[in-house]
Amino acid sequence: MSTGESLRAALDRLLEGVPPRQAARAVERLMASYRGPTPTGAPVLRDRADAAAYAAYRMPATYEAVGAALAALRAAVPDWAPASHVDLGGGTGAAGWAVAAAWPEGERATTVLDWAEPALALGRELARDAACQALRGARWQRQALAAGPALPEGTDLVTVSYVLGELDAGGRRAVVDAAARAQVVVLVEPGTPEGYLRVREARERLVAAGLRVVAPCPHSDACPVVPGADWCHFAARVARSSLHRRVKGGSLPYEDEKFSYVVAARWQAPAAAGRVVRRPRIAKGQVLLELCTPDGLRRETVTKRLGPVYRAARDTGWGDAWPP
Template sequence: MAELPAALGAAIDALMEGRQRGDLHARAGRISHAYRAGATSTGVVREAGDALAYAVSRLPATYAAVRHVLDRLVERCPDFAPASGLDVGAGPGTASWAMAEAFPTLSALTQVDCNRAFLDLARTLAADAVSTALRQPVQRLADLVGKAPLPQSDLVVLGYALAELAQPSQGEVVERLWAATAGALVIVEPGTPAGYQRILAARDVLIGLQAKILAPCPHQAPCPLVAPDWCHFAVRLSRSRDHMAAKAATLGYEDEKFSYLVAVRPALFKEANAGRILDRPETSKIAVAAKLCGTDGTVAVALVPRRQKPAYAAARRLRWGDELRLGRNAAEADASPEPDASPDCLD
């Protein structure tokens, strides 16, 4: 269960003190409705109260997804120790917190957003953060499609922002981000078919720029999934009381679905030696079955039989989005093509 950093949760709670919950929750509902209708943050978040409503209702899920993706980057590149970070489409600094938590080496941070209310809130929320980079970021009030060069940074994150750009400009923005990337570029989008298509388009652009795809793909080949299937993952996060009220929710947790991409410079790249699990594994008394995107660029069903006890025990602990190392944690597992070569027949 993903949790917000204690300092971030406390900062949001402090800002909520003395506020009319009804007004804030109404703002959150309006923002959510507008986003679903395709509106951008500039037109929806117009003042400090709107920004805070967003932080209460939407920030936790965005943080959980970005932090999950950054943890995947740590898994694949355990020696990566970025000193500088660039949070593009920063909003209230959500990805900035995830970057600082995942990489304590971060000493300099630039936040770029076209919404002053968001940037002001980002600075307020980080006033008591442990990370100096979080407390003292360089903030740029700028449109993502602007022509001004972005600062070279070891780690660049674009979280839930491509959807706010017109389709023709998305590729140009990805090119600008890659030009600013000294080490790793992370892009996270909603885990919808449309979000996946934006990730796929960004992947094509980056491969064309000689970037190396580190995750989730364990290969550089075209995506093997066939519509209506799409590549996405999920993370579960706990909800605070205000979070539940803002979303009119009855459950104390939320499952955030997202699609993502991690691209790195060749110096950071390591060939994958494990496939990526693309759905919740199914465990029976006979075997663990996992839909697997393999290092060879194909999708297959990996079966880890119960008779292979160590491998079966290890496979039972694996989750959606994890790597499955056939020949290591599942030494004798069988991998077979999906029936009719169609991934969606597993869903």
């Protein structure tokens, strides 16, 4: 069983004991909290029912979004693997599951820091079903984030996923500055204009702290996107279980999670020559690509007469490096 399948099975077992109406009401409140622009002054997850609803609503999507960011990292530095991982604001541990899927082998010290005890307790419970020893043996530690969490010395990888929107401006700066002490930072936010702006601000602080952007940007210079006119985001396909569909109120067996992200490293990593920043448009005999490059945003039309380049373009997806 893959890590993703193991996570979905654990969530199915979890939801068996939660009344659907109660979970649905909690999901509606969580949607407003996590997607809205207003930061909260207290943990969003108040009790086990909230934590269970959050796990059903957010864990599969967070797992896929973080997994996509980690895939970009692994494509850039395939020989690197973290010996230690800290998940800041990790809640029920979705990012830890994504890291376990990316690097299933080897020893790794994993620590999840969050201010919501119900989320930590549930995350610890879910992790017992993980195949990865690093996740089963993770430390789940309660800690407020807004003042700047303390990282273990020499942390290799820090993940910060869907956290910054819960914090005010000072808290966001403190979390990003703490994360910047690691060797590699993977930061993910919702793929909304507000989420993108939070990622953009974090990216600038990470670069100012001496890190270099690995993905999605092909450079560490200023982002060429004009705020208010557009925003940089990507999509990850999320498989939904029958219980997950019931809680979410949908019928499709999948959904697309829109997310913005940045991966930055304390060392120089090979950068992609360009990144596809919109879903490619395939027309008769041509593929239209929207690209971010070291020279800024541009459009490229790949025609059928280019042979193997055209075939590669047809196989290229939103968020992929270009050329492959």
